Amino acid sequence: MERIPILSMGEFLLVTIQVDMHDRLATVLKDDLANRISETGARGVLIDISGLDVVDSFLARMLGSIAQMARVMDAETALVGMQPSVAITLVEMGVVMSRVRTALNMEKGMALIRLRMAEEGTDEGPEQ
Amino acid sequence: MTAALKTRIPEVLERYEAEILAEWIKEQLAATTQRPDLMKGSELNAQSTKFLKLLRDAIAAGMDIQRPNWEPVREFIGEFSRSRAIQGFTPTETATFVFSLKQPLFVRLRKIHDGQPDYLFEDLWNATVLLDKLGLFASEVFQKSREEVIGRQQNEMFQLSSPVVELWRGILGLPIIGNFDSKRTQLVMETLLKRLAETQSEVAIIDITGVPMVDTLTAQHLLKTVTAARLMGAECIISGVRPQIAQTIVHLGVSLGDVPTKATMAGALALGFKRMGLAVVPARRPAAEAPV
Numbered sequence: 001m002e003r004i005p006i007l008s009m010g011e012f013l014l015v016t017i018q019v020d021m022h023d024r025l026a027t028v029l030k031d032d033l034a035n036r037i038s039e040t041g042a043r044g045v046l047i048d049i050s051g052l053d054v055v056d057s058f059l060a061r062m063l064g065s066i067a068q069m070a071r072v073m074d075a076e077t078a079l080v081g082m083q084p085s086v087a088i089t090l091v092e093m094g095v096v097m098s099r100v101r102t103a104l105n106m107e108k109g110m111a112l113i114r115l116r117m118a119e120e121g122t123d124e125g126p127e128q
Numbered sequence: 129m130t131a132a133l134k135t136r137i138p139e140v141l142e143r144y145e146a147e148i149l150a151e152w153i154k155e156q157l158a159a160t161t162q163r164p165d166l167m168k169g170s171e172l173n174a175q176s177t178k179f180l181k182l183l184r185d186a187i188a189a190g191m192d193i194q195r196p197n198w199e200p201v202r203e204f205i206g207e208f209s210r211s212r213a214i215q216g217f218t219p220t221e222t223a224t225f226v227f228s229l230k231q232p233l234f235v236r237l238r239k240i241h242d243g244q245p246d247y248l249f250e251d252l253w254n255a256t257v258l259l260d261k262l263g264l265f266a267s268e269v270f271q272k273s274r275e276e277v278i279g280r281q282q283n284e285m286f287q288l289s290s291p292v293v294e295l296w297r298g299i300l301g302l303p304i305i306g307n308f309d310s311k312r313t314q315l316v317m318e319t320l321l322k323r324l325a326e327t328q329s330e331v332a333i334i335d336i337t338g339v340p341m342v343d344t345l346t347a348q349h350l351l352k353t354v355t356a357a358r359l360m361g362a363e364c365i366i367s368g369v370r371p372q373i374a375q376t377i378v379h380l381g382v383s384l385g386d387v388p389t390k391a392t393m394a395g396a397l398a399l400g401f402k403r404m405g406l407a408v409v410p411a412r413r414p415a416a417e418a419p420v
Contacts (some may be wrong), residue, residue, distance in 0.1 A: 079360060084321030087356040091317075096355050103361035104328045 050081030275384035337368030
């Protein structure tokens with residue numbers, strides 16, 4: 001079955017979507033990510049959608065729920081590299097994805113999550 | 129009986145071409161719609177001659193101006209109307225070019241159909257219909273060209289009034305001058321997001337000093353732009369909130385969400401620096417004044 005590859009890199013999981021996402025593929029990705037997060041204990045998930053020219057409302061919702069799902073498993077999600085046209089379309093459709101962190105590229109997304117983790121780290125004194 | 133009637137307009141045009149042309153030009157020169165300031169007599173002469181010749185060639189094959197053999201005439205009128213629109217003629221002045229051909233033509237028709245009122249009437253009708261169609265076509269093309277000119281100017285104005293400038297590496301500035309309506313929003317949003325992607329900037333400062341009025345709709349458009357930028361991973365700061373605008377915003381109960389707003393571009397830039405972890409420090413002083 002067709003699958004979106006998930007790469008593990010340190011404490012991050014990297015997903016680069018380069019094919020047209022249909023609904024089934026998005027659902028499978030969500031399940032796979034959930035499994036991988038629990039297997040690897042990843043703290044951050046980076047989803048690169050710079051290759052996507054179209055993001056429909058289903059995929060947008062799916063990405064939102066991936067972010068939420070990851071959060072309950074103690075991992076931050078960042079959506080990186082959204083195309084300007086995609087952003088405009090989503091805004092016109094009224095999808096704001098306020099719960100998902102976004103970044104311009106992988107590197108900035110990684111920095112964003114590290115920053116977030118550092119902030120949390122200072123909060124959780126006893127674990128250090 | 130009507131079907132049996134054969135129009136003699138082609139024949140008239142053929143036989144009296146020179147006379148009609150001379151009279152027609154005289155007519156146009158005499159008309160109040162002639163604009164010697166915009167067009168020289170010789171140019172008018174050339175245009176008239178060419179049109180009459182094309183008309184004569186086309187009319188021989190039938191009176192329906194949609195037919196392919198009328199193509200040269202339509203093309204000529206199109207070209208002619210366009211150039212007049214650009215030169216600054218009015219629609220009336222443009223259409224008169226065609227309509228003024230009526231009188232010389234009718235005089236000749238009357239002559240050739242002398243004593244045959246039925247035929248005369250029929251041909252006058254034919255000629256009227258034909259010239260009206262051509263005249264209206266000219267007006268239509270004229271109108272279209274004017275609209276094109278207006279559209280282009282509007283576009284240029286839009287482009288000019290929403291430049292995206294790089295204030296610092298990673299900080300874009302977007303001064304908005306003029307009303308921020310939906311069409312404008314679209315363009316501004318597109319240019320801003322494109323530049324964000326190109327420059328990989330994290331902060332965008334939208335300066336609304338030049339926006340005369342901020343109402344709920346404007347706020348909504350601003351928020352749309354901010355949200356789209358956020359989706360791409362960039363943060364927006366709104367700057368240039370003038371006192372009156374601040375009052376209007378409060379008065380109308382407009383919500384700008386959690387977008388940071390600043391009174392001046394400088395304030396916004398300072399916030400942008402802070403977000404990026406940059407600081408502006410005084411240049412190094414001479415050694416004598418160095419801190420101890």
